[in-house]
Amino acid sequence: MTAHSLVAIALRVLRSVFTLILCVTLVFIVLRTAGDPVEQLLPPETPPSVLEEYRVAWGLDRPLYVQYFSYLGRAMTGDLGVSFTNNLPVSAIVAEALPRTLLLGVSALLLASVLGLTFGIIGAMRRGGPVDRGVMAFAVLGYSMPIFFLGIMLILLFALQLRVLPSSGAKTWAHLIMPTVTLALPLAGRIARFARTATLEVLGKQFIRTAHAKGAGQIRVILKHALPNAMVPLLMFYGIEIGLTLSGAVVTEAIFAWPGLGRLLVSSVSARDLPVVQGVILTVTLIIVLSNLVVDILHAFIDPKVSLSSTLGGTR
Amino acid sequence: MPQINRRLLLQGAALTPFIFNFVPQAFAAAGTSANRPEFTVAVAALPATLEPARELSNVGTRVTYSIFDTLIRRDFLGSPDGGGSQLKPHLATSWERVSASELIVKLRQGVKFHNGDELTAEDVVYTFRDGRLRGDKAQIPGGKPYFGILADVTAIDPYTVRFTTKVADVLLEQRLASWCSWIVNKRAYEQMGFDAYSRAPVATGPYRVVSHNQNEATVLEAFDDYFLGTPTAKKVTFRAVPELAARVAGLVSNEFDLITNIPPDQVAIIGGYDDIDVRSVVLANAHVLVFDNHDKLLSDKRIRQALCFAIDRQKLVDTLWLGKAEVPASHNYPEYGQMFVEGRKLPFDPQKAKALLAEAGYKGEKIVYKTQASYYTNALEAAQVLVEMWKAVGINATLQVVETSDQMKGNGAQIYNWSNSTRLPDPLGALWVAWGPGGEVQATDVWSPESRKVFTELGRALEAETDPAKRKVLFVKMLDAWEDEAPGTILYQPFEAYAIKKSIEWRPTTFYFMDLRPDNLRFPQA
Numbered sequence: 155m156t157a158h159s160l161v162a163i164a165l166r167v168l169r170s171v172f173t174l175i176l177c178v179t180l181v182f183i184v185l186r187t188a189g190d191p192v193e194q195l196l197p198p199e200t201p202p203s204v205l206e207e208y209r210v211a212w213g214l215d216r217p218l219y220v221q222y223f224s225y226l227g228r229a230m231t232g233d234l235g236v237s238f239t240n241n242l243p244v245s246a247i248v249a250e251a252l253p254r255t256l257l258l259g260v261s262a263l264l265l266a267s268v269l270g271l272t273f274g275i276i277g278a279m280r281r282g283g284p285v286d287r288g289v290m291a292f293a294v295l296g297y298s299m300p301i302f303f304l305g306i307m308l309i310l311l312f313a314l315q316l317r318v319l320p321s322s323g324a325k326t327w328a329h330l331i332m333p334t335v336t337l338a339l340p341l342a343g344r345i346a347r348f349a350r351t352a353t354l355e356v357l358g359k360q361f362i363r364t365a366h367a368k369g370a371g372q373i374r375v376i377l378k379h380a381l382p383n384a385m386v387p388l389l390m391f392y393g394i395e396i397g398l399t400l401s402g403a404v405v406t407e408a409i410f411a412w413p414g415l416g417r418l419l420v421s422s423v424s425a426r427d428l429p430v431v432q433g434v435i436l437t438v439t440l441i442i443v444l445s446n447l448v449v450d451i452l453h454a455f456i457d458p459k460v461s462l463s464s465t466l467g468g469t470r
Numbered sequence: 471m472p473q474i475n476r477r478l479l480l481q482g483a484a485l486t487p488f489i490f491n492f493v494p495q496a497f498a499a500a501g502t503s504a505n506r507p508e509f510t511v512a513v514a515a516l517p518a519t520l521e522p523a524r525e526l527s528n529v530g531t532r533v534t535y536s537i538f539d540t541l542i543r544r545d546f547l548g549s550p551d552g553g554g555s556q557l558k559p560h561l562a563t564s565w566e567r568v569s570a571s572e573l574i575v576k577l578r579q580g581v582k583f584h585n586g587d588e589l590t591a592e593d594v595v596y597t598f599r600d601g602r603l604r605g606d607k608a609q610i611p612g613g614k615p616y617f618g619i620l621a622d623v624t625a626i627d628p629y630t631v632r633f634t635t636k637v638a639d640v641l642l643e644q645r646l647a648s649w650c651s652w653i654v655n656k657r658a659y660e661q662m663g664f665d666a667y668s669r670a671p672v673a674t675g676p677y678r679v680v681s682h683n684q685n686e687a688t689v690l691e692a693f694d695d696y697f698l699g700t701p702t703a704k705k706v707t708f709r710a711v712p713e714l715a716a717r718v719a720g721l722v723s724n725e726f727d728l729i730t731n732i733p734p735d736q737v738a739i740i741g742g743y744d745d746i747d748v749r750s751v752v753l754a755n756a757h758v759l760v761f762d763n764h765d766k767l768l769s770d771k772r773i774r775q776a777l778c779f780a781i782d783r784q785k786l787v788d789t790l791w792l793g794k795a796e797v798p799a800s801h802n803y804p805e806y807g808q809m810f811v812e813g814r815k816l817p818f819d820p821q822k823a824k825a826l827l828a829e830a831g832y833k834g835e836k837i838v839y840k841t842q843a844s845y846y847t848n849a850l851e852a853a854q855v856l857v858e859m860w861k862a863v864g865i866n867a868t869l870q871v872v873e874t875s876d877q878m879k880g881n882g883a884q885i886y887n888w889s890n891s892t893r894l895p896d897p898l899g900a901l902w903v904a905w906g907p908g909g910e911v912q913a914t915d916v917w918s919p920e921s922r923k924v925f926t927e928l929g930r931a932l933e934a935e936t937d938p939a940k941r942k943v944l945f946v947k948m949l950d951a952w953e954d955e956a957p958g959t960i961l962y963q964p965f966e967a968y969a970i971k972k973s974i975e976w977r978p979t980t981f982y983f984m985d986l987r988p989d990n991l992r993f994p995q996a
Contacts, residue, residue, distance in 0.1 A: 189877065322711045
């Protein structure tokens with residue numbers, strides 16, 4: 155790895171830190187100005203004197219800038235505070251929910267990749283034919299159907315009518331099926347469209363014609379020559395999709411009562427448990443920033459025409 | 471490559487239950503504690519902790535009611551509507567009034583905590599000690615409205631406790647039966663500390679805690695040494711399932727035995743399944759409107775009265791609540807017992823409303839009604855109907871839907887939504903808690919000092935009075951003052967609906983408790 159590359163990585167890491175601080179600041183301001191969490195957390199007739207005691211206990215009586223710098227200082231050392239509702243460290247609460255979201259997210263990404271790449275490539279190979287049109291219809295249906303609607307439909311069909319899958323929860327692997335499919339189908343639709351376009355572009359290249367001329371079969375040409383080249387734009391596409399998948403997980407986890415970060419976010423927002431909300435958003439931002447960094451680095455390794463410093467936006 | 475044939479398919483089918491993890495449950499049903507089924511409740515949300523006094527909400531007390539016991543038990547199920555207010559011995563076998571500010575309580579002997587300790591007076595004293603529910607540094611400030619009145623709690627002997635209040639308190643027995651008075655185990659509380667105890671409390675209730683995760687489930691198992699008899703379920707699981715469709719699907723497909731929070735428009739659909747019953751109860755809670763006295767227009771009580779007279783509450787109940795909610799007789803409920811005032815009603819009189827508006831010189835100025843869309847069930851629907859009812863008598867009302875409670879009550883609010891619960895079955899536990907000096911409408915002067923003067927004086931007199939007849943007279947005058955000054959008005963008492971497997975015997979109560987004690991949860995014989 156060259157010195158240029160190391161500088162580029164360092165610069166990118168700095169940019170990522172800046173993104174994180176920006177995100178923390180925005181979330182802090184929005185949450186603190188969106189209403190009094192104490193009133194939200196306690197029953198409607200709670201006496202004002204009791205409300206005030208809770209405000210003092212949670213530090214909400216201090217000026218906003220004092221609260222902000224205190225939070226930022228602690229966050230820098232990894233201390234995300236404690237939950238208003240149960241006094242547990244936010245880091246422990248997030249750490250408990252994170253593996254479930256990662257399991258769901260990775261499962262959905264894998265399923266979406268298998269479905270999306272397969273349909274995308276088949277569509278490209280049968281361009282203009284009925285198969286291609288069918289595949290693209292599936293793709294459009296997949297990404298245009300709201301996750302909320304899709305999730306409910308799956309529950310009604312597989313849990314209520316057919317009774318072959320559990321409706322909610324995370325007890326066994328069977329519980330993973332419907333949330334995964336719900337999260338994966340829209341993503342699969344987007345991947346299919348993107349993979350089709352990328353494959354079509356590669357299929358028109360000279361090296362593909364050469365491979366055919368040398369007698370390589372269609373499958374071999376696709377797998378050995380077309381797909382690796384189509385992966386370069388697809389990889390960048392995945393970088394963006396990770397963020398979308400995580401945001402989709404918020405809705406999916408709420409529908410299926412999947413106890414991950416999304417579910418935690420929804421419940422802590424409705425309870426106005428600000429430290430937990432901030433902790434979850436910080437974690438999700440961190441995942442997105444890190445995965446984009448990894449994608450950029452991988453891009454440089456996969457595509458020999460691109461240098462690490464150029465993909466990371468540093469100097470050549 | 472293996473051939474798929476009939477034998478392979480049959481083998482696959484035989485393996486399917488193992489893959490889907492069905493077998494453990496199937497064997498469990500035939501195991502040693504076999505005759506007791508597991509009971510799974512799907513709820514919309516679970517509490518953050520299981521420290522009952524920290525979780526004074528419908529979400530919290532629904533779960534903690536099965537873990538804890540009180541000294542005195544309010545017999546909700548002694549009344550057909552699930553709202554009985556008779557007090558029964560529970561952890562206490564008897565209690566005696568020594569004076570208006572002193573109560574001696576005798577404890578039941580031989581009651582065991584989940585950790586094997588025997589219940590003694592020390593646990594009771596520890597539960598009500600200065601520093602937990604009361605005092606300047608109370609761990610749980612939310613306990614003060616209930617027990618801030620205590621001056622001292624002392625053990626006379628291992629099974630006798632003396633409660634002393636700062637002033638005469640006719641409600642002390644009711645307080646000891648309230649949702650803030652669960653008895654904790656002193657040894658466990660001290661050893662575990664406040665937060666750890668809050669997550670896995672040790673108490674005397676019919677079920678003990680196995681695990682708790684707010685976003686997943688609270689799992690309880692039967693405590694067979696329970697003093698009221700062996701619990702009827704081997705295990706109780708409260709599962710957090712926020713989505714209604716998932717709760718319903720789980721109930722229909724036998725994943726759950728009972729589900730909560732059925733909205734009125736789903737009652738008929740869910741009740742249409744042959745094996746499912748929808749059981750509803752009118753809650754000891756009323757949805758109310760608050761009229762802000764800070765506003766120049768609404769500082770005239772005739773305008774406020776006109777707003778009240780223009781509301782056809784029964785129509786709201788019939789159209790939005792399928793007729794299952796109830797229009798109460800003012801801030802006056804039958805569960806008050808002898809304090810209930812017969813014959814009162816909240817009038818609907820559009821002509822009188824028009825006359826009051828004319829008398830006040832109202833010229834069609836805009837009145838803004840702010841509501842949150844879904845904090846209260848049917849709030850938005852009711853708000854839209856209310857605006858039309860007011861328009862019908864000539865009030866230029868406009869609706870603003872806001873996101874938070876702050877926005878609803880903040881600048882520019884003239885009318886907003888609220889709710890009042892009957893915490894204790896007495897006017898002092900409902901009307902006075904909400905509209906008295908300790909409540910927010912007085913603290914924020916939403917109800918102005920001059921307008922509330924008479925009401926407050928009467929309320930203070932009621933607090934000090936112990937004679938039942940005089941108390942009732944004072945309450946009637948309080949109600950008159952509250953209705954005449956009209957700082958707000960009651961809309962209705964909503965109902966809470968549960969859907970449950972028809973074969974299971976269980977009754978809901980008017981408060982948010984979910985009673986799963988042996989006398990209220992029975993399964994069909996296998």
